Amino acid sequence: MPWETVMGLEVHLQLATDSKIFSGSPSRFGAEPNVQADAVDLGMPGMLPVLNTRAVEFAVRFGLGVGAKIGRRSVFDRKNYFYPDLPKGYQISQFFEPIVGEGLFEVPMPDGSLFPIRILRAHLEEDAGKSVHDAFPDQTGIDLNRAGTPLLEIVTEPDFRTAEQAVAYLKALHSLVTYLGISDGNMSEGSMRCDVNISLRPVGSDTLGTRTEIKNVNSFRFVEKAIEVETERQADLLDNGETVTQETRLYDADRNETRSMRSKEVANDYRYFPEPDLLPVVLDEATIESIAQSLPELPGPKRARFIEQYTLSDYDAALLVSSRAMADYFESAVADCDEPKLVANWILGDLSAAMNREDLDIDQTPVSASALAGLITRIADNTLSSKLAKQVFEGLWLGEGSADDIIEARGLKQVSDTGELEAMIDDVITNNPDQVAQYQAADEAKQKKLSGFFVGQIMKASKGQANPQLVSQLLMKKLSD
């Protein structure tokens, strides 16, 4: 039977606040175990949480970024369960009244189209610590550095049908939160962790099947793979007349399979109730408005503006705005050379290829926006052919100076010396009498076409350095003589 996959995503996003959500400890990644945990983080007797207002501001920024309802009053709750890396025996979260309500997020798909995803809610909570299973023989260590790191849990409606959509959503989410400056969105360091709720139903049906939840899938690629194998697993079960068990599963990247977590680890009654140590978070219009005013231009509107202002394709615009640094780079280069299409092509072409090759981000590339603009200026004014431009780019990447410096130093300047060019043209004319005869017999329109042959020959003879414009000028003259 043909099955339709239905998915909803839950993303746990670590917020990039300087300190933890309920204590003054720093929340950096990668410190020595337990050096970033104070008495509050350890759940010591008598210690009380104090809300980091920056985390609230970041949550509101996210809410505004997806056009969601912002809870004028949100309430923290305790989620109760025992685990050694959960110091208090409860996690402070928001269950009944989250800070961010329903929103809509338009996700750019690889083909340039937009795919709308409904955000159900987003709420603030504290992260747990980590159990360290490999540091001590027969014992488990506890590292509480991460305990109390602010998280925003972003929950979507079951709007996804393909792995491609899920990955596109995660990429767009990554882009959004880095624009908003609320998270580094780094999946490999756990700043963005994804749970996938997935179920199958017969194509055409509109009731949901039994779902499983795949926990903590920590890269775009693994999300895609996990969805593929889980879809296959559920389809096999259903095709064989078996049923899917509602459960939590883990994706094992090494074996490329999902497997059930022991029920003991998940069969919890969390006994949510309002956290009595914290007051409700009350936000007034003025606060929300001032946060709204402070938002940067977000990927969606920026994409639309790029298409409009620079007459870029949907595809190019979507790629350029996917990172704020890249969009800024683009605009900065365009400001210097006023050649948006060329700048877009170079960023998405040679520059991206070089960055991928050396695994660099755009803010780490050795070629500055103004250096690239310098190169493009020389392409636009015909100093450089596209072939020469690639060599100049190589020089820029290697730090050989500006485009003009490299043109000079590498001797890549086009040959514009009339005498030199005329000699080359004469040679070509002499060596191709048939083509000359053909040319001279043709009408004006045909002549234009045929002139390409001669230009090509001359460029070849000059090893690409002949100024094509000057060549065709001189060629016309010679041929019509």
Add this chain to the structure above:
Amino acid sequence: MSPTDPTKASATELSTALANGDVSSLELTEHFLERIKRLNPTINAVITVTEDAARQDAIEADQRIAAGDQGPLTGIPLLHKDIFCTNGVLTTCASRMLDNFVPPYDATVVARLRDAGTVMLGKTNMDEFAMGSSNETSFYGPTVNPWDVSRVPGGSSGGSAAAVAAGFAPLSTGTDTGGSIRQPAALCGITGLKPTYGRVSRLGIIAFASSLDQAGPMTRTVEDAALMLSAIAGMDSGDSTSADRPVPDFRADLGGNIEGLRIGIPREYFSDDLDTAIAAQVKTALSELESEGAKLIDIDLPHTRDAIATYYVIAPAEASTNLSRYDGVRFGHRCAQPKDLEDLYFRSRTEGFGDEVKRRILVGTYVLSSGFYDAYFKRAQQVRRIISEDFSRAFEQVDVIAGPATPGTAFPLGSKNNDPVSMYMEDIYTLAVNLAGLPGLSLPAGAVNGLPVGLQLIGRAFDESTLLKAGHRLQQRTDWHRRAPDVEVSR
């Protein structure tokens, strides 16, 4: 030594003696340390004595006094309930679970009293995790009532109440979640104030029920309570529920008369639950206030009895999760040789907690569990609001509400241990005050068969001043607060 006997003197009187140079803080400290050493084996009011640190604090206080740099509490010895975290000093909450727990920080209340120059003599006994009304749930054995050592001192701040009554210190700190300051104060014949919720920081106080817990003074006189409240009250950025409100000079507010003060007498507080002899004593005390110009007005608090059920849903619910952190992983009791994680949890908690604590964790877990939340916890929150509205309505007609602090006098040790509900009834007049977050003052108002009787005054939120003023007027007219048990004899 001064002409006043420090054992019976108020902190205010001792402060004057210190300022006049009649006595030094070190002399006072030695006096009380000696008394604790001699009599505590009988009373068992103190778990830890901090002898050396006390002497050191006293010497520093004497230097401040000599330099004329003292406040009204500088050099006054006191005891802290063992629920307050004290930097570098064992803090047990009277539980085996914390028998080895030495916090690296002071509770805000402790820090503020230290800054005021008080001298900490030690930590007082209490019901385990403040769960109890008789001090019998302590891991360190029950405290007994200095008025009759075969009887309980009340709880959970029973050690603090008995210590002041027995003359171990003029002041002690307590906490009150459902009556834990006021009930033992009443049974031991001392003065105890539960401030408005949010008036005093909870930071560093080992949590029982977070939305109800409040720290307050336990003293000989209302004047001392006013003094102490001024020292500990006020906003604390470390406790989000502490109130950002100006703190009056409560002692200065004691002056003036109570002419025209409207005192509400709830009919429900004088029902069949109340011992008739106590009712008579309380009425006598009220007539004293009437003589001072107060008007007594009958009122209704129709949901008085509902407070018990409501409290015994909300408090255990909060407690069940507050006590989840005691898991044997980071601090506190850990069982020997755990086999695996579940064994570690199971045995550490089984061994570390006493019966009453376990009972409340079970009840609390039950009322929060899925399927029962609406029927219990949510409903209790609704009733809590209704109880609060009872008080709001009453305070439209009156300025203060008055009644007995407890339904009976101190009861014999062991007499209610097998009957939790009868034990819970002990707090029938005090629980509602916590549910509504209001201030309540318990003060001595006579005796029945040689055992103290307590009067409770309840005020509007953040209006401790009116309570204290009325209580102070009563203590100006009467000497019940001046009576002390002869502990040497009752031994």
